[in-house]
């Protein structure tokens with residue numbers, strides 16, 4: 001039977017309903033499994049796939065294999081609601097479109113198929129382990145000092161029971177929070193001061209709960225960033241795509257809160273549920289009336305949707321790893337470090353690590369074996385300094401800036417245009433072009449020196465107290481006024497309010 005490319009997965013499943021998701025996806029791989037690919041990537045999240053695709057594009061001759069332990073793309077989707085819980089404020093505030101949202105499951109599926117179409121093998125349902133060879137511990141004088149000493153990869157139960165050793169020239173840890181390789185090079189470093197904890201669960205929309213009538217201001221502009229020149233209304237709806245490809249669909253979404261860990265909670269949370277996750281999830285939900293109404297009216301909780309738990313907790317989310325590159329390896333995306341990516345620079349920043357690591361990988365693999373180790377060390381130092389010294393600390397500062405701005409909507413309205421002017425700058429030139437070297441160091445504005453200086457001064461004022469502003473008077477006379485003065489002092493901005501001119 002001829003399988004049409006367009007309906008390949010649908011038809012394969014029709015011919016054999018027992019085919020699992022990973023069997024279907026893996027059947028799309030362009031070449032045979034090899035125990036000696038040039039490059040191995042552990043993790044087919046967005047960042048691992050971006051790295052593989054970018055590297056293949058700039059070095060098409062390379063044999064690249066990506067291993068993903070999940071059986072199929074998986075993902076979370078996040079919405080943001082204001083402090084009082086009255087409005088969904090993700091639309092335009094001070095001219096800023098806050099939505100950079102991507103549906104991760106769709107993005108990962110799309111990137112998987114794209115990677116396969118350009119010659120990369122992506123295997124789902126395959127867990128990778130790294131083994132750092134003993135030769136790492138051997139002194140230089142005893143060992144060959146020229147060759148790159150790449151960590152070895154062991155694939156668990158693939159392709160045969162008992163697993164397989166894979167020897168690549170270069171490996172990339174894109175395993176996210178699992179930190180499969182980076183964890184072998186030291187404990188994660190937490191930042192001083194407060195951190196963020198997250199509480200979430202999985203939901204589906206109730207029958208009759210229409211997306212467009214969910215709440216005021218819920219016209220979520222998520223597709224605006226898809227591509228310059230492609231109006232959102234021309235992008236097919238999920239329903240249209242479902243009909244075209246014969247795929248039934250339902251909206252399952254995770255909804256959660258990412259909160260400062262120094263937030264003062266009531267002493268007794270028993271009334272909110274049984275475990276910590278349920279109690280804290282419900283506490284924050286009920287605290288905000290619109291959120292509570294929206295959740296109760298539209299979303300149905302899916303108990304134990306992922307395994308045994310219903311409610312999930314992740315604590316102290318912001319961290320960086322002490323070592324993120326070394327002999328024969330790079331760590332990219334969340335496996336290198338993470339800050340809670342408010343206003344969404346997470347994926348963008350992660351892509352910065354993927355593109356830089358891919359460019360450096362090409363440089364290393366282009367060398368003769370005699371030169372490769374020296375070049376590897378130079379490239380590892382460049383990458384280490386980018387991720388550990390530059391990107392993650394700057395994202396962390398931006399994150400603190402946002403959390404403090406969220407303490408009052410009037411502060412937020414001041415901070416957004418300041419950020420837009422000093423950090424984002426000319427958004428169009430950043431978003432319409434390809435991802436460039438400048439973008440790697442831009443980090444959605446967090447990389448701009450002007451913004452770093454400005455936000456540092458704002459934080460000196462706002463972090464002096466953790467209390468929410470008590471009343472209007474305090475805001476006018478206290479934090480807000482001083483923040484405006486900082487702006488005025490530093491940049492000659494006299495009215496950094498939304499709508500006013502900023503020079």
Ligand SMILES: Cc1cc2nc3c(=O)[nH]c(=O)nc-3n(C[C@H](O)[C@H](O)[C@H](O)COP(=O)(O)OP(=O)(O)OC[C@H]3O[C@@H](n4cnc5c(N)ncnc54)[C@H](O)[C@@H]3O)c2cc1C
Pocket residue numbers: 042043044045046047048067068069070078100101102126127128129174175176177178180198258332333334335341343344345346347348350
């Ligand atoms: C609460 C929260 C909210 C966020 N909101 C946003 C947002 O609004 N916008 C935004 O841009 N970003 C957001 N992010 C960040 C975004 O999710 C990350 O930037 C992005 O997912 C990182 O991608 P990654 O590929 O590094 O890691 P992941 O997406 O975690 O992918 C890692 C992959 O590796 C796989 N893996 C793990 N161990 C192994 C192994 N041993 N072998 C093989 N595979 C393995 C995992 O199964 C996973 O698929 C948010 C993150 C969190 C936690």
